[in-house]
Each structure stands twice: as structure tokens, then as C-alpha cells.
Amino acid sequence: MFCATDISVKVQDKMLIESVCFELHEGDWLMITGRNGAGKSTLINAISQKVNYSGKFEYEGQDIKYFKPNNFAKRIGVLKQGLSADYSFTVGEVVKLGRYAYSGGIFSALSELDEQMIENALEVTGLQSIVNQSILTLSGGELQRTFLAQLFAQDPKILILDEPTSHLDITFQKQIFDLIGEWLKQENKAVISVVHDLNLAKAYGTHTLLLNKGKTVAYGKSNEALSKENLEKAYSIDVYSLMQGLLGSWNGAKT
């Protein structure tokens, strides 16, 4: 349903991404991972049309560059890292904005479907009890869930997440990833997410795109892409043994 062909991003003579390709089918969860500066976020910025790029992103055969903003939002939803709140909006107000792309004229009220999508988004993210609370008073995890609820209300086909849990503790990380996993079970959905944590990439991703210095090191089913050799190429250390060692320390603690 989504296809990236030969994507390159160049900023001031520096290639941030070079000829990256990938494909996305219904039910796929593509993990983009690699070291700092590998070009992971740049790739996300290219999809969301924030930076200029060469190559082509296609959604169901159509170049997404020419989508109108509201049609874009109905198909592709992006959750960025490091969201902050400066003004006192309520959780409900933020989630409601997710239906913007579906609103008609200025005076049109929310439709039945809008209401239902908002309710549903609040329910699955467990935000119903704090719907009228100001976002200034939320914890990091609650704020992230609020924006996730907005995305669910927006109901795109493809969810793109740029390190959605990088500053959250392990409980919230699991919570967010499980929510997304549930969302993905619906019909005709796919997820792309940038993650640092290789454990998360392995546990949740169906496919992985491993980047290093803007180039593809490996791409394919997560199990194959995250092989010992590929990881060593991307991270220039023996990641596989490191992970095994870390796991071992837990096993040792058990006994």
C-alpha cells in the first residue's frame, strides 16, 4: 500500500539519506533503526513533506507529494518525538483536533462519526477520566497518549512514529507499543516507526530498515535484517554479543 523509491535527502552538499527504498503492506510494522545521525528522523521528515527530497513516496500508486494537506492527513498520520505543551488546552480539545481533516466548512459541527472516533480514541488510550484536564498538568506518558489518541481519531491508514517513546519509562513504552499493536490489527493499516531500542524493534516490528550514515545496511523481515553481521556493520561493535550479555545479566539475577 505504501512504497518508497530511491529516496535521497541532501542538505547543503551533505547527503543525509541516499537511495533508500522500502515497501509497506497491510499489517506491516516497519522499524527504522540505526545509530544517531543515521538519517532515521530525516526519512520521517521527508515522508511528512517537511524537507525536500528526491525520489518518490507512493500511496496506493499515487505520489504523496501532490496530496492536499487534508487528504494527506486522512492517509498518513505522524507522531513526532519531544512534544511539548505550552498553552492550556484540555485533553479533549487536543484529541478533537484529530478530526480536522474531515471537517467541512467553518460552521459545520462534529458529525456522529467524528464523535464516535473521538470517543473511541479516548477509550482505547484510557484518557476518558482526564478528558477535561489541562495538557500542562499531564505526565510525559499521558501527554504522549493524548497525541496518540489524536492520531487514532484522525484514523490514517499509515501511522508514522518518530521515536514515540524515547523519553518514557519502560512501563509507558510497553503501553504505547501495545496500543499501536492493537491499532494495527484493524483492516488496511500499517505502521512505520523509528526506534533506538533494538529490543523494541525486534519484539514489535515485522520488518526492519537498518540505516547507517544515510545508507541502507539491511532491509527485510526483522529476524533477517537484524542479524549479527548486519548489526555489526551498522553499529561497528558486536551488538549481538552485547545484547546476549545484557540478557545474561538478567538470567543470572534470577537464580
Place this chain on the structure above:
Amino acid sequence: MNGNMDSKLKLKKEGFGSLSFIIFGVLTLLTLILCVCVGSVNIPIIDVFKAIYSTIFRLPIPEGIAHSIIVSVRLPRVLSVALVGISLSICGAAMQGLLKNPLAEGSTLGVSSGASLGAVIAIAFGITIPGIPLAGTMIMALIFAFLSLVLILSLAYRLDFSLSTNTIILIGIIFSMFVNSLISLVITFAADKVKHITFWTMGSLAGSTYLNVAILFSVLVVFGGLILRFSTELNAFAIGEDNARNIGVNIKRVKFLILFSVAAIIGVCVSIGGTIGFVGLVVPHITRMLTGSNHKKLFPATIFTGAIFLMLSDLAARAILSPLELPIGVVTSFVGSIVFVLIFYRNRKKS
């Protein structure tokens, strides 16, 4: 299903309730009457009503009341003040939402200074449009306001992509100083034409006419109305530009239309009243405390609070040293700089 019903009830209505409309409306009207009555000559309320009533219905003017003071001096002035108050406050609220920066405002960004440079150039070099009074000054003020806005923002984006508070304010101050030096330069060369330098730097609405009222009103209806149409989009911008883009807002179009409207309103306000600083900072800030940040409530409330704030400031400017009169900008800047420091301090503490 029960849970669904519960939270549906909990989702508050977004608009501005009719009760709030009535309360704010009555307060605004009372302030307006107070401002017409009080001044160097105090006029009883009953006389004010009589004078307005008889003017509207073209009745013979009753003797003994200060008819001309009310109808041809105070009323147009107070109405102009109220309209400028509303206009500047809406602009301030719009810019603060758009740039996600609670300190953004015409005077802090340097847009007002830019507009006054345009107006001063038009007056000094006699740029007019034949047949339409004030049009030359206004259009020059509008163009300069827009150019300043574009210049300041593109400079700010270049220096600091996140448009942090400090960067914007710093650029605004430096730009204002630069423009004010240019204004002084122009005035030195055309001293005979531009007499009141303090008018352009401090602002005053003394001597406003009904023509001014009509112009301010039309500009407010057209461009203020345009800004109010974008309440939802401004909510998204206030949460973050990325968020606005993500939910499907046409970022470039909305941004351009809002900035252009802001420039048009500030241009016209400055060409009529000079630079009246900090109104767009103080009013939205206080109003936000009452209504929250949702622009669907903030804007309607701002219409009333903006009018009240500037009418009271004008009253203070007239009353404090009566019979001497202070420029209205002195009062607003006095209040505004205190509020500015408070917001800045609070933001600092938060981050």
C-alpha cells in the same frame, strides 16, 4: 456503552456561552458610558443619553448639556479606542497562537514600529491617494507592517528554527530600535510635516473622528473576521506547527492569511493611533486566564476585554494628570511591561 455516554457529557462545549456574552457585553457597555462621562469636564450620564438619543433621531438639542463634547469629541474617541483595543488584542492572540509564543505581539515583534515607519514616510514625502483621505498613510503602514513581519520571522527562522521566545523577542527589540532610528532620521529631514514624533512612538487617539471609527470598524470586520475563521487552525498551531501539519492544516496558506490580516490591522491601527504598545500582549494573557487557550473561546472574550482594557487605559491617560493628557501608549506600556516580565518569568520557571 455506558462509559461512552459519561465521557460524552464530560466533553465541554467549545464555544462562548450566551451568559458570558451578556456579562461581558454589559461590562463593556458600562465602561464605554463611564469613559464618555468622565474627563476634563464631567458629564452626568443622563445628559449623555439625551445627547446621543437626540442626535440619532435628529431631535432639537436640549439646552444646558455639553452636546458637542459628547457627540463630536468623546464618543468618536472612545469608539476608536475600543476598536483599536479589540483589533490589537485579536492580532496579539493570533500571533501568540500561530508562533506558539506567549510574548509575541505587534510591539514586541517590531511590527508596529515597522508600520509607523511606513506611515511617517508617507506623511514626510506626501504619498497620498487622491480622493481617499488617509489612504496613502494607511497603505504604506500596511505594506511596511507586512514587510517587517516577513523580515523578522525569516530572520528568526534562520537563526533558530524552533522560534524560541528569546530569539524572537531579541530580534523584535533590535528591529524596533533600528526602525525607530530610521523614523527619527525621516522626521529630521521633514520636520515641518511630521510634527509629533511622540505620536508615532507613544501613540494617541485624541482627536479621533467618525471617519476613523468607520475605517477601524471595517478593517476589523474584514480582517478580524478572517482571523476568527481560523480559530481551529490556530488551536493546532498553538499546540505546535508539526501538529497542525499532521492533522491536515494547509500550513502555508493559513499562515500567510493570518500574518497578512495581522499586518493589515496593525497597519491601519498604527496609522490612526500610532504605536500603542503591549495591548496585544496584556489582553490575551488576562483573557486566557478566564477562558483557557482554546481560540474558539479566547477570541470572542478578547473582543470585550480588548475594548475594556484600552478604554480604561485611555481614561487613565486623560484622568491621571488632568487637565494634562498623557499619550495612551504610556499607560499601556506601563502595564504591559509589568505583564511582560511576569510572563517571561513564569515561562522561565516552567522550563
